[in-house]
Amino acid sequence: xxxxxxxxxxxxxxxxxxxxxxxxxxxxxxxxxxxxxxxxxxxxxxxxxxxxxxxxxxxxxxxxxxxxxxxxxxxxxxxxxxxxxxxxxxxxxxxxxxxxxxxxxxxxx
Numbered sequence: 793x794x795x796x797x798x799x800x801x802x803x804x805x806x807x808x809x810x811x812x813x814x815x816x817x818x819x820x821x822x823x824x825x826x827x828x829x830x831x832x833x834x835x836x837x838x839x840x841x842x843x844x845x846x847x848x849x850x851x852x853x854x855x856x857x858x859x860x861x862x863x864x865x866x867x868x869x870x871x872x873x874x875x876x877x878x879x880x881x882x883x884x885x886x887x888x889x890x891x892x893x894x895x896x897x898x899x900x901x
Contacts, residue, residue, distance in 0.1 A: 812840065
């Protein structure tokens with residue numbers, strides 16, 4: 793299924809992207825040729841990049857954005873390298889999941 797066929801509504805991805813941009817995160821829509829951890833979503837140099845045609849679940853945007861949001865702004869450009877490298881004290885799965893949950897409530901999803 794695509795982002796518009798998940799039952800979440802055709803505008804869910806757009807609502808999420810508008811929220812993320814509204815809080816100052818960089819979100820770009822672009823084709824993603826390489827496989828990514830979550831289909832259609834990648835963090836590239838601290839920016840959230842998504843491929844609408846490959847996006848399976850719009851909520852994946854929130855989880856990946858959570859990794860960026862809980863990372864100090866001065867270190868965001870190093871993402872995703874920090875996620876694959878040595879242990880870090882920020883940006884963990886727990887933090888990203890908690891942030892995504894709070895963002896879901898803020899958006900009203």
